[in-house]
Amino acid sequence: MWEPRNFRFLLVVYCLGLPLLIWELNFRPDDAGAPTGGSILPDVAVIDVDLYQGSADAEFALGYEAVLKGDLKAARRHYEAALDTGVKTNENLFYFYIETLVQLGEDQELIDKVVEQWRWNFPHSQREDPRESRNLGGAPLKGGPKPSDGIRAP
Amino acid sequence: MIRTGYIVDRRNDLIWFLGLPLFALAFALYSQFALSAVAIASIALWIEYPHHFVTFLRTYGLSDDWDRFKDRLIIGPIVIVGVTLGGLMYAPLTITLVMLLWRQQHFLMQLHGFTRIYDFKARTGDASIGKWDLALNWVLYLNMFLASPLFTRLWARNLTDFGIPINADTVRIVHQCSWAVTAAFAVGYVGHLLRGIKDGYAINPIKYLYLGLSYSMLYIVSWHTASVLVHAVANMIIHGIQYNVIVYWYLRRKFEKEENTTSWIARLVRPGNVVAFVALGVLYAVIYQLLRGGNLDEFGFGLFRFEYASIPALSLGPMSEQTAFELFASTLLFLPGLLHIYFDSFIWRVRETKVQGGL
Numbered sequence: 001m002w003e004p005r006n007f008r009f010l011l012v013v014y015c016l017g018l019p020l021l022i023w024e025l026n027f028r029p030d031d032a033g034a035p036t037g038g039s040i041l042p043d044v045a046v047i048d049v050d051l052y053q054g055s056a057d058a059e060f061a062l063g064y065e066a067v068l069k070g071d072l073k074a075a076r077r078h079y080e081a082a083l084d085t086g087v088k089t090n091e092n093l094f095y096f097y098i099e100t101l102v103q104l105g106e107d108q109e110l111i112d113k114v115v116e117q118w119r120w121n122f123p124h125s126q127r128e129d130p131r132e133s134r135n136l137g138g139a140p141l142k143g144g145p146k147p148s149d150g151i152r153a154p
Numbered sequence: 155m156i157r158t159g160y161i162v163d164r165r166n167d168l169i170w171f172l173g174l175p176l177f178a179l180a181f182a183l184y185s186q187f188a189l190s191a192v193a194i195a196s197i198a199l200w201i202e203y204p205h206h207f208v209t210f211l212r213t214y215g216l217s218d219d220w221d222r223f224k225d226r227l228i229i230g231p232i233v234i235v236g237v238t239l240g241g242l243m244y245a246p247l248t249i250t251l252v253m254l255l256w257r258q259q260h261f262l263m264q265l266h267g268f269t270r271i272y273d274f275k276a277r278t279g280d281a282s283i284g285k286w287d288l289a290l291n292w293v294l295y296l297n298m299f300l301a302s303p304l305f306t307r308l309w310a311r312n313l314t315d316f317g318i319p320i321n322a323d324t325v326r327i328v329h330q331c332s333w334a335v336t337a338a339f340a341v342g343y344v345g346h347l348l349r350g351i352k353d354g355y356a357i358n359p360i361k362y363l364y365l366g367l368s369y370s371m372l373y374i375v376s377w378h379t380a381s382v383l384v385h386a387v388a389n390m391i392i393h394g395i396q397y398n399v400i401v402y403w404y405l406r407r408k409f410e411k412e413e414n415t416t417s418w419i420a421r422l423v424r425p426g427n428v429v430a431f432v433a434l435g436v437l438y439a440v441i442y443q444l445l446r447g448g449n450l451d452e453f454g455f456g457l458f459r460f461e462y463a464s465i466p467a468l469s470l471g472p473m474s475e476q477t478a479f480e481l482f483a484s485t486l487l488f489l490p491g492l493l494h495i496y497f498d499s500f501i502w503r504v505r506e507t508k509v510q511g512g513l
Contacts, residue, residue: 032317050322
């Protein structure tokens with residue numbers, strides 16, 4: 001027997017999503033997620049750098065910022081600091097780090113070792129081998145991933 | 155004043171409800187050290203999927219549940235699938251966020267549910283302790299969600315994706331407010347507890363030990379590791395395994411009380427059949443994984459790779475992932491055939507009198 005009151009909980013869950021729906025469909029700016037505070041980093045990365053200095057995400061963001069500023073040596077330092085924290089779930093970190101090493105003309109053995117780590121953690125990645133990439137240590141391609149993509153949902 | 159009670163019994167609670175958070179923490183840290191990012195998917199496969207299965211086993215397999223919740227069990231899936239598909243097409247951010255928040259609410263409600271069972275079994279707490287415990291779980295879980303680095307990134311990112319401007323100062327204010335509310339509530343909760351004790355209500359220390367261990371584990375993985383892998387592995391282990399345990403014992407005790415020994419679920423949860431219960435959950439996980447075309451590495455925490463190198467001597471190139479998957483799936487399908495061949499090798503010996511008796 002159909003009892004509308006049995007569906008109260010489901011109704012509450014979806015009703016709570018209504019304001020989000022209305023916002024997403026009507027008020028969400030087209031450039032949502034883009035930097036707003038004068039930084040070249042997305043807002044969420046700026047928050048990371050400000051609040052969680054030394055964390056994997058903060059170091060990753062700083063590495064990305066250094067790439068955008070053309071300072072590949074600094075980028076390498078930050079990417080390595082991020083990897084030293086033991087983070088494994090941020091594919092962009094591995095990928096951008098390899099690109100940076102390639103651009104810096106680093107030792108092939110080191111690059112191959114990092115590629116191996118990337119493949120170990122992301123064996124099914126569809127991305128091209130970063131050793132053949134023309135990117136600059138994570139500088140964004142049009143339509144490509146953003147650095148904030150490295151931050152994933154638990 | 156103090157009265158202990160257990161969800162299952164002393165030994166089982168020690169293992170599954172008090173010891174498991176510590177094991178989960180240790181395993182998650184080990185994962186961070188020794189396993190690849192694939193470990194998250196493996197834990198989902200071996201623990202998350204079976205814990206979904208036991209829900210279906212109870213809801214669709216137990217006639218009592220089916221009769222009581224029939225409309226929700228039929229209409230609910232239709233609505234949820236419809237809204238989710240519609241959401242993914244027209245409002246992906248909203249549907250993703252709703253799913254994520256609902257999942258977190260589900261985690262906290264399971265923690266709350268176990269605290270309620272502890273009081274129920276020990277007959278402890280005053281009439282309002284259920285509401286106080288619910289509020290306690292909400293406050294502790296929300297504080298973790300709002301103030302921990304791991305979850306801060308998550309909600310901050312979602313807000314920016316929605317185009318809602320925030321900055322580090324806003325986040326700091328949220329953190330401070332969250333901690334202030336948590337501290338104020340903790341004082342209120344302890345006050346309520348002391349008042350209850352003064353009025354002669356007993357408390358169950360095991361409940362608080364369970365809460366303490368569970369939240370300690372969650373807070374540690376959310377604050378000090380800030381690792382998605384560690385958090386996901388630890389959280390899925392305690393949530394999934396404890397759920398499987400409670401469903402197993404719920405079904406077993408229910409059938410024992412009803413003296414029902416004939417239904418297939420009653421046989422499945424009979425003492426001594428726990429391996430069959432677990433095996434069925436695992437079988438569900440394997441089938442689900444194969445049907446959804448999930449990666450094969452996820453079966454083995456990324457430690458085993460289903461890769462087939464080229465064999466130059468035979469002019470064979472490396473096998474594609476799709477071909478490797480098909481090979482694995484077809485091998486799996488052939489397994490019952492292998493069992494048939496093996497069993498037939500010893501069950502049909504005509505020289506044996508027991509076999510002769512059936513001929």
